[in-house]
Amino acid sequence: MVYSTFKFGIPVVLTAGALLSVSSIGLSTKANASAPECAPAAAEMMDTVKYKKDPPFRIGFANAAKGDGWLVTFFHTVEHSAQKHADKLDKFIITDANGDPTKQISDIQDLMNQDIDLLLVNPATADALDPIVGRVMRRGIPVVSAARRVKTDDNFVSFATASDTSLACHSATWLAEHLEGKGKIVLLPGKAGASPAETRLNTAKEIFAKFPDIEIIDVQYTGWSPANGKSIMSAILQRHGKDIDGVWADSGLQGSGSVEAFLNAGFKSEDVPPHTGGDLNRMYLLALEHGFPFIGVDYTPAIGGSAVDLAIDILEGKPVPKSFVVPAPIVVSEGHNTKTIKGTVALKDYAATNQPGDYIMGHGIGNDYDSKSFTANYPN
Amino acid sequence: MSGLTFRIKRTEPAIMMVIALTLLIIIIGFFVNERFGTIRNFLNLFEQMAPLGFLALGQTFAVLVGGIDLSIGAVVTASNVLLAGTVSGNDAMMMPALILVLAFGAAFGFMNGWITVATGVHPLIVTLGTASVLQGLVLLYTLQPTGSVPFWFEEFAYGRVFGFPISGFVMLLCFLAVGLFLKYSQTGRAVYAVGGNPEAARLNGIRNNRITILAYAASGFFAALAGAYFVSRTGVGDPRVGDPYTLASITPVIVGGCLLGGGRGRITGVLLGVFMISLLNNLLNYINISTFIQWVIQGLIIIIAVAVYVDRRKKP
Numbered sequence: 001m002v003y004s005t006f007k008f009g010i011p012v013v014l015t016a017g018a019l020l021s022v023s024s025i026g027l028s029t030k031a032n033a034s035a036p037e038c039a040p041a042a043a044e045m046m047d048t049v050k051y052k053k054d055p056p057f058r059i060g061f062a063n064a065a066k067g068d069g070w071l072v073t074f075f076h077t078v079e080h081s082a083q084k085h086a087d088k089l090d091k092f093i094i095t096d097a098n099g100d101p102t103k104q105i106s107d108i109q110d111l112m113n114q115d116i117d118l119l120l121v122n123p124a125t126a127d128a129l130d131p132i133v134g135r136v137m138r139r140g141i142p143v144v145s146a147a148r149r150v151k152t153d154d155n156f157v158s159f160a161t162a163s164d165t166s167l168a169c170h171s172a173t174w175l176a177e178h179l180e181g182k183g184k185i186v187l188l189p190g191k192a193g194a195s196p197a198e199t200r201l202n203t204a205k206e207i208f209a210k211f212p213d214i215e216i217i218d219v220q221y222t223g224w225s226p227a228n229g230k231s232i233m234s235a236i237l238q239r240h241g242k243d244i245d246g247v248w249a250d251s252g253l254q255g256s257g258s259v260e261a262f263l264n265a266g267f268k269s270e271d272v273p274p275h276t277g278g279d280l281n282r283m284y285l286l287a288l289e290h291g292f293p294f295i296g297v298d299y300t301p302a303i304g305g306s307a308v309d310l311a312i313d314i315l316e317g318k319p320v321p322k323s324f325v326v327p328a329p330i331v332v333s334e335g336h337n338t339k340t341i342k343g344t345v346a347l348k349d350y351a352a353t354n355q356p357g358d359y360i361m362g363h364g365i366g367n368d369y370d371s372k373s374f375t376a377n378y379p380n
Numbered sequence: 381m382s383g384l385t386f387r388i389k390r391t392e393p394a395i396m397m398v399i400a401l402t403l404l405i406i407i408i409g410f411f412v413n414e415r416f417g418t419i420r421n422f423l424n425l426f427e428q429m430a431p432l433g434f435l436a437l438g439q440t441f442a443v444l445v446g447g448i449d450l451s452i453g454a455v456v457t458a459s460n461v462l463l464a465g466t467v468s469g470n471d472a473m474m475m476p477a478l479i480l481v482l483a484f485g486a487a488f489g490f491m492n493g494w495i496t497v498a499t500g501v502h503p504l505i506v507t508l509g510t511a512s513v514l515q516g517l518v519l520l521y522t523l524q525p526t527g528s529v530p531f532w533f534e535e536f537a538y539g540r541v542f543g544f545p546i547s548g549f550v551m552l553l554c555f556l557a558v559g560l561f562l563k564y565s566q567t568g569r570a571v572y573a574v575g576g577n578p579e580a581a582r583l584n585g586i587r588n589n590r591i592t593i594l595a596y597a598a599s600g601f602f603a604a605l606a607g608a609y610f611v612s613r614t615g616v617g618d619p620r621v622g623d624p625y626t627l628a629s630i631t632p633v634i635v636g637g638c639l640l641g642g643g644r645g646r647i648t649g650v651l652l653g654v655f656m657i658s659l660l661n662n663l664l665n666y667i668n669i670s671t672f673i674q675w676v677i678q679g680l681i682i683i684i685a686v687a688v689y690v691d692r693r694k695k696p
Contacts, residue, residue, distance in 0.1 A: 127525035128614035
């Protein structure tokens, strides 16, 4: 059972990926060891014999959106995995809801009308898709949820995720410990109302609440946009000047914009305060170039590919985990490990210096992956 | 009789264009996917087009009086969150909350209309402003999906009577009621008069301000109905659910032949516009091509529809 084949573009991570791909559920290898309090819970295994069918399979994929670089890469990992399993597929039908949950419900109805054997869904919101996905399950069609799960446990067979809680727990704990439990920080969450952003923000706030001398001086949603991250941090700098001891961003998408705002405001490299945030190569490149204290934990888009792997396993009647947390390495800048958060990959090894800044990390598609030219062949 | 002939001449090209495009979509659908032409798909389609139908009906009122309602998306969202939040799984609260929400929608629309006539500010600005206020209030109330409704309320969105979707049936009833109201009632005809020539309407004893306020109240009511429908479909109140629907509500109204300046347009055309847009979305799911193509095609259709209208007006 191979749920993930990570190739982060560097030998060290390739090795880690190989280790991971043969490991079992709850993955906790040396290369991706979570801090104990941040580790995801062990998953229950699901019996899928009742869903077993003879190939070729017809799978419907109700995608939420392709509205940013992460989502595009996620989508490509799905297509890449569909191509990998092309010999077992009759059709791999894709719909796209453009971020609108009500359209996604209609998309799922249209997929059901095309006699799919399994529904793969990346829910636009966790709650809104619950009723329709429940209806799909009650019609005997298994559901695999990717990136976000739906609300009710019985409404999906398996769920591939990268754990927002774990990501935020690692980055917030690291920042608090790096500041030795004292300082003024700014929080830059993603998109207001989006469940990953809210989950990460709430987790981070819970962590910071454990450190009474950490003062949150501003919280600004950024929509996961580098441009917003930059303009918002520029405005915050106008108000607070050099009074900022740390910046917690739930992703490097806006985190990179924040770093650029500090540099544009005349901060020297060594004066840029510690930052958090993975996903975007630009963030890793900035941390490498300027040497400020940094932790990056990707919300790996490889979960899309893992979800397709799970889908195939279900249709082949193999047991699958109820929740499969695709692990991501913890990248800490040199010399900045803290008491409980240790980097599992060195920043200099992880940053993709041969790739552009907008390159999304952790896709697992291969070194030569280019989101602009990527194509995949599968029956559709 | 000559007036009727004149009206048919003026209106038919827009409707004929919609019918022609709809037939084209259906023919393409039959060729590209054997599942497209099934009864099940068309029944699904009637279910799926209900919210756009409600919203287009509301927007039609605003457009017919020569305005536009850009608060529709925010009213959808607020009604959606208000309904799910008020009920929160309490069966007994379902019907009172539903009535409350529909009344809220109408009252909000009423306020839009009142501000428009009282200040003389263009409704585009007024409704843009009130939308922003309302959306902000909703996000202050909740950032995440909230509340819940009893399981039986899902039947509004998913239920079938003799195989026909309840929501589609309710939508068709609304179109019929509004169509009859606009055509046969004095107030309905006044809606056209106010939008077509406000000064002439005033000289004919029509209270323009009242009619305008009524039109916006109707728009708010139908937006709230769509908000309730979305609660039924998703089971929760979502503080972002209405985002795409403000502009979406305008498309079928334009495509269906309503003049943006007001005073002209047929409910039949709007219904056909809703059907065509919904059918197009549906077809693209069967063709398995990018959703962005849908935007391109919708944009082209709007331009073509308006071009047909403009061309028509230039002729004597």
